[in-house]
Amino acid sequence: MNRFHVAVIGGGGTGAATAWDLSRRGFRVTVLERGELTSGTTGRHHGQLHSGARYALADRTIARECMVETLILRRIAADCMEYNQGLFIALDEAEAALAAEFVDACRGAGIGAVEIPVRRALAMEGAVNPLVLKAVLVPDGTIDAYRLPMRFFASAAALGADIRTFTEVVGIDRSRGAVTTVRAVDHRSGKPVSVSADAVVNAAGPWADRVARLAGAEVALTAAAGTMVAVEGRMTDMVVSRLRRPGDGDILVPQRKLSIIGSTQRIVADRDGLAPTEGEIAFLRSAADNLVPGFSARPVRAAWTAARPLAGRSSDDGRSISRDFVLIDHGKKDGVRGLFTMLGGKATTLRAMAETASDAVDGYFGTGTRCGTATAELAPYADYWRQR
Numbered sequence: 135m136n137r138f139h140v141a142v143i144g145g146g147g148t149g150a151a152t153a154w155d156l157s158r159r160g161f162r163v164t165v166l167e168r169g170e171l172t173s174g175t176t177g178r179h180h181g182q183l184h185s186g187a188r189y190a191l192a193d194r195t196i197a198r199e200c201m202v203e204t205l206i207l208r209r210i211a212a213d214c215m216e217y218n219q220g221l222f223i224a225l226d227e228a229e230a231a232l233a234a235e236f237v238d239a240c241r242g243a244g245i246g247a248v249e250i251p252v253r254r255a256l257a258m259e260g261a262v263n264p265l266v267l268k269a270v271l272v273p274d275g276t277i278d279a280y281r282l283p284m285r286f287f288a289s290a291a292a293l294g295a296d297i298r299t300f301t302e303v304v305g306i307d308r309s310r311g312a313v314t315t316v317r318a319v320d321h322r323s324g325k326p327v328s329v330s331a332d333a334v335v336n337a338a339g340p341w342a343d344r345v346a347r348l349a350g351a352e353v354a355l356t357a358a359a360g361t362m363v364a365v366e367g368r369m370t371d372m373v374v375s376r377l378r379r380p381g382d383g384d385i386l387v388p389q390r391k392l393s394i395i396g397s398t399q400r401i402v403a404d405r406d407g408l409a410p411t412e413g414e415i416a417f418l419r420s421a422a423d424n425l426v427p428g429f430s431a432r433p434v435r436a437a438w439t440a441a442r443p444l445a446g447r448s449s450d451d452g453r454s455i456s457r458d459f460v461l462i463d464h465g466k467k468d469g470v471r472g473l474f475t476m477l478g479g480k481a482t483t484l485r486a487m488a489e490t491a492s493d494a495v496d497g498y499f500g501t502g503t504r505c506g507t508a509t510a511e512l513a514p515y516a517d518y519w520r521q522r
């Protein structure tokens with residue numbers, strides 16, 4: 135272990151994977167999370183393990199990144215996902231006309247997409263809309279949104295990372311331009327907490343701009359809220375998506391005994407206490423009927439909303455902002471040395487985001503460490519609780 139201490143702010147997937155990566159490299163790590171672990175966007179997402187096919191037409195770099203990370207996650211955390219594949223279906227002529235270009239774009243990004251006969255698609259997934267005109271098979275899957283990050287937390291804790299929940303960061307002090315101390319409030323005791331830190335990784339997701347501001351730094355962030363609706367019954371085994379450029383209500387994900395349609399997108403100023411609107415719920419149920427008829431006849435189990443932390447500012451609904459992740463070195467950008475913000479990305483790319491953030495920390499200290507998380511075995515998620 136080296137002598138440097140890194141505070142990681144945020145106990146979602148990004149914070150979890152960063153804590154694990156830094157701990158493996160020999161840094162002392164303290165994670166500060168204002169609520170329970172995964173209580174931010176990580177615990178509320180759609181649960182799709184993105185092969186990248188969804189992004190292939192718009193951005194091959196992100197598509198390729200998702201595919202690479204999917205393969206890694208399947209190796210290091212196989213029990214946290216179902217490899218149930220995905221079906222992109224064309225329901226009108228315009229979508230059908232996109233099929234060849236879509237398959238080419240996927241292949242160009244290293245995603246093994248293949249157009250299959252409609253009859254075969256319907257045999258694989260009997261619940262899919264029988265009016266489907268074309269179908270493309272892709273290596274999508276589903277993630278257990280809780281267990282995956284918890285395996286990273288369990289692994290980090292096993293190497294000595296100090297993981298503190300219900301501890302909200304309220305200040306980041308600096309001396310001569312470099313971070314020195316993270317100040318927080320322990321919501322259980324109500325007492326102030328002070329953690330000395332040689333570097334800080336801001337992994338606060340949609341709250342990252344607020345956390346950066348505590349150190350006098352700026353983060354351009356768009357919080358885009360997305361709603362999902364879950365109904366009783368596993369209508370499909372595969373992830374079913376519309377074969378078109380990404381839009382609203384075009385992905386159906388099976389999760390255990392539920393079927394979840396998502397999502398919508400609207401920009402929000404307040405990222406706390408988000409709730410679905412009646413209009414969003416009605417829209418999503420009807421959009422799901424196009425993918426799998428009968429969805430809206432099933433009892434709704436839950437409807438919820440989460441905020442996407444998109445890197446950048448947008449004047450539209452946020453769809454023009456890239457879904458890629460961005461590392462901000464606030465020493466270079468704002469003169470706050472030792473503060474790094476990791477922003478954007480997907481739950482699927484949490485490991486790669488952590489690698490980039492940890493490389494930046496390593497570069498700051500000149501410690502010459504290397505990332506080994508693409509092959510290292512993760513501890514079982516329940517170890518996190520066994521260690522407590």
Ligand SMILES: Cc1cc2nc3c(=O)[nH]c(=O)nc-3n(C[C@H](O)[C@H](O)[C@H](O)COP(=O)(O)OP(=O)(O)OC[C@H]3O[C@@H](n4cnc5c(N)ncnc54)[C@H](O)[C@@H]3O)c2cc1C
Nearest residue numbers: 144146147148168174175176179180182303339360481482
């Ligand atoms: C509607 C929707 C659907 C999505 N579906 C998918 C999907 O199917 N597949 C996929 O791969 N990705 C999906 N994503 C993206 C994915 O959910 C996010 O990229 C990912 O969860 C972000 O994780 P994070 O750790 O960066 O942020 P978060 O999980 O939000 O973690 C940030 C944490 O910081 C904490 N925090 C904030 N302020 C403070 C403070 N002052 N002190 C201490 N802690 C603080 C918060 O409590 C929070 O727990 C979806 C996103 C949305 C919105």
